[in-house]
Amino acid sequence: MTDTPVLSVRDLTVEIPTRHGVLRPVDDMSFDIHAGEIMGVVGESGAGKSMTGNAVIGLLDPPARIVSGEVLLSGTPVHKLKGDALRRLRGKRMGMIFQDPQTSLNPLLTVGDQLSETILEHLNVTQQEARKRAIAALEEVGIPAARQRIGSYPHEFSGGMRQRVVIALALCAEPDLVIADEPTTALDVSVQAQIIALLKRLCRDRGVAVMLVTHDMGVIAEAADRVAVMYAGRMAELGPVREVLTNARHPYTAGLMESTPLASQGRKRLRQIPGAMPRLGALPGGCAFSPRCDYAQDRCRQEPGPTLKRCDGRAACWFPLNTAAKEEAKA
Amino acid sequence: MLAYIIRRVGQSVLVLLVVGLVAFAMFHFVGDPIDNMLGQERTQADIERLRVQLGLDKPFVVQYWRFLEQAAQGNFGLSYRQGRPVAEIMIERLPATLELAFVSGLMALVGGIALGIFTAINRRGVSANVVMTASLIGVSLPTFLIGILLIYVFSVELGWLPSFGRGEVTRIGGWTTGFLTESGLKALILPAVTLGLYQMTLIMRLVRTEMLEVLRMDYIRFARARGIREKSINFRHALKNTLVPVVTVMGLQVGSIIAFAIITETVFQWPGVGLLFINAIQFVDIPVMAAYLMMISVMFVGINLIVDMLYFAIDPRLRADRTTGGH
Ligand SMILES: Nc1ncnc2c1ncn2[C@@H]1O[C@H](COP(=O)(O)OP(=O)(O)O)[C@@H](O)[C@H]1O
Numbered sequence: 079m080t081d082t083p084v085l086s087v088r089d090l091t092v093e094i095p096t097r098h099g100v101l102r103p104v105d106d107m108s109f110d111i112h113a114g115e116i117m118g119v120v121g122e123s124g125a126g127k128s129m130t131g132n133a134v135i136g137l138l139d140p141p142a143r144i145v146s147g148e149v150l151l152s153g154t155p156v157h158k159l160k161g162d163a164l165r166r167l168r169g170k171r172m173g174m175i176f177q178d179p180q181t182s183l184n185p186l187l188t189v190g191d192q193l194s195e196t197i198l199e200h201l202n203v204t205q206q207e208a209r210k211r212a213i214a215a216l217e218e219v220g221i222p223a224a225r226q227r228i229g230s231y232p233h234e235f236s237g238g239m240r241q242r243v244v245i246a247l248a249l250c251a252e253p254d255l256v257i258a259d260e261p262t263t264a265l266d267v268s269v270q271a272q273i274i275a276l277l278k279r280l281c282r283d284r285g286v287a288v289m290l291v292t293h294d295m296g297v298i299a300e301a302a303d304r305v306a307v308m309y310a311g312r313m314a315e316l317g318p319v320r321e322v323l324t325n326a327r328h329p330y331t332a333g334l335m336e337s338t339p340l341a342s343q344g345r346k347r348l349r350q351i352p353g354a355m356p357r358l359g360a361l362p363g364g365c366a367f368s369p370r371c372d373y374a375q376d377r378c379r380q381e382p383g384p385t386l387k388r389c390d391g392r393a394a395c396w397f398p399l400n401t402a403a404k405e406e407a408k409a
Numbered sequence: 410m411l412a413y414i415i416r417r418v419g420q421s422v423l424v425l426l427v428v429g430l431v432a433f434a435m436f437h438f439v440g441d442p443i444d445n446m447l448g449q450e451r452t453q454a455d456i457e458r459l460r461v462q463l464g465l466d467k468p469f470v471v472q473y474w475r476f477l478e479q480a481a482q483g484n485f486g487l488s489y490r491q492g493r494p495v496a497e498i499m500i501e502r503l504p505a506t507l508e509l510a511f512v513s514g515l516m517a518l519v520g521g522i523a524l525g526i527f528t529a530i531n532r533r534g535v536s537a538n539v540v541m542t543a544s545l546i547g548v549s550l551p552t553f554l555i556g557i558l559l560i561y562v563f564s565v566e567l568g569w570l571p572s573f574g575r576g577e578v579t580r581i582g583g584w585t586t587g588f589l590t591e592s593g594l595k596a597l598i599l600p601a602v603t604l605g606l607y608q609m610t611l612i613m614r615l616v617r618t619e620m621l622e623v624l625r626m627d628y629i630r631f632a633r634a635r636g637i638r639e640k641s642i643n644f645r646h647a648l649k650n651t652l653v654p655v656v657t658v659m660g661l662q663v664g665s666i667i668a669f670a671i672i673t674e675t676v677f678q679w680p681g682v683g684l685l686f687i688n689a690i691q692f693v694d695i696p697v698m699a700a701y702l703m704m705i706s707v708m709f710v711g712i713n714l715i716v717d718m719l720y721f722a723i724d725p726r727l728r729a730d731r732t733t734g735g736h
């Protein structure tokens with residue numbers, strides 16, 4: 079694509095100083111998201127996905143902070159902004175959706191109040207106009223009888239409906255970028271697909287750039303156009319979803335695929351990746367994935383894993399898998 | 410909701426019956442009412458006559474019921490010490506206590522909530538930490554000591570404020586007020602601070618803890634992610650959620666001010682019902698003591714009920730009857 083990406087993250091590194099040394103939950107991450115594109119960010123719990131999302135929207139909890147790299151929102155250096163300037167961008171140019179719709183909404187304010195408040199904050203409209211837009215926003219996310227429900231409190235909605243309200247809130251001031259952090263994890267399986275379908279529709283209709291954070295490869299397969307696989311704060315693999323899912327280059331991606339039941343692959347034996355992701359304070363020498371990797375060689379245990387840039391830009395691995403498949407496809 | 414209110418009113422009545430039993434028992438087990446009412450020269454016939462007159466020959470339950478009947482009408486008999494109806498004495502003394510409690514309660518609520526918010530929002534700031542440290546003193550020093558310290562500084566050393574009494578009061582109908590004269594207002598300051606300080610620090614610490622908790626909630630984070638202003642986050646989103654769980658405790662604290670007034674009234678010789686009660690104890694003036702006990706418990710129970718209703722007013726989740734469905 080030739081147009082400038084809505085979000086461009088360059089060499090982003092986040093550090094948390096602790097008593098036992100400096101932790102690096104996000105280490106040298108780079109990726110772009112274009113308008114109308116859903117970019118999946120996947121990895122096991124603790125990989126640094128939420129931390130990446132929070133860094134982008136400028137909501138890192140101190141003492142965590144961005145120590146280097148850039149976050150460019152259509153060219154605006156968000157990482158340099160502070161205080162009011164940053165606040166004004168939130169909601170207006172970038173929105174965020176959280177995991178648990180039970181706790182994301184203020185229980186003592188009606189959904190209409192919460193929507194109007196957000197609209198009035200960012201758009202130069204009257205009270206009546208804000209109310210109209212609030213109703214339209216609820217309609218757009220598929221809340222039936224939106225006009226009547228505008229005065230309802232969050233507890234009067236079911237979980238799935240509440241997540242729709244959350245999405246309406248994130249989108250009501252028409253941001254260009256939405257970060258959805260595990261938007262379906264807390265929902266019933268039957269509702270998950272509906273919410274994913276809604277996100278896809280909004281992304282397509284509005285041309286919003288979506289950063290879809292999840293630990294679920296199934297969600298990625300369903301929704302994402304491109305995917306970034308994270309492991310221990312670093313980018314393990316980055317590429318178009320179909321290629322990454324069918325021809326994983328990084329052994330970690332391959333492991334994630336083998337442990338996920340995917341409808342498209344029919345019944346297959348599931349296999350968990352042995353061991354657990356190391357804690358940030360106790361990363362192994364060499365490539366962080368090497369102790370769990372079936373293909374690890376001496377080099378992997380001695381040298382730190384390569385950065386994505388040093389490799390083919392696709393998998394941060396000394397010995398990537400499935401490279402032959404790519405050559406064949408080219409030939 | 411109606412069922413809930415009925416249940417709460419039922420509980421309140423039960424509490425009052427128990428307190429009534431205690432008050433009633435005082436008449437019987439603390440001293441002998443016959444002894445108290447007849448002088449040294451008395452005949453067996455006098456005693457018998459009075460027993461029948463007072464209904465002391467009736468069974469316990471009947472006597473208790475009669476006591477409750479009388480108490481409900483505000484009739485606690487004559488004060489042993491003053492020989493006047495207890496109700497009359499109480500009504501004379503009540504304005505002083507109520508005005509003192511009102512000012513203290515207001516100070517405790519307004520000051521406590523304001524300082525609680527301030528220390529929560531600026532939890533890393535120097536001034537918030539100074540306030541927190543100072544509040545430890547407020548919680549740990551006993552009320553009478555605070556009163557005496559204040560008297561020492563502001564009355565004895567500086568001579569700015571009176572150390573005892575109510576100052577000049579104005580009579581409006583059956584009510585005497587100190588609000589309308591300068592000396593009356595001046596006289597209020599030290600007792601009100603003494604009485605309200607403990608409750609204020611308690612409310613402040615409560616509000617602070619709860620507000621810090623609320624500020625960590627997802628919906629606050631989500632509000633930030635939507636670019637809502639800090640002011641609106643603190644006062645619109647966080648404050649209301651903070652007050653819901655603390656409103657009960659605050660109500661109780663403010664209610665207990667009237668009970669705590671005993672100590673303050675004694676220290677400042679404040680002519681209210683608390684001081685009346687202390688004096689009544691010294692003279693074993695049982696009718697006054699019983700009336701005081703009943704009055705305090707009625708107030709407590711009443712405040713409790715009001716607080717519960719308040720709860721419904723603030724929290725939409727409790728107003729189950731207005732749910733519009735939607736599952
Ligand atoms: N305040 C903190 N102090 C130390 N480590 C933290 C802190 N917050 C998060 N972490 C660590 O940062 C890492 C990344 O966390 P997170 O981004 O939430 O992971 P994910 O969203 O991928 O599950 C985790 O290993 C977590 O333990």
Ligand SMILES: [Mg+2]
Binds near residue numbers: 124127128129260
């Ligand atoms: Mg997370």
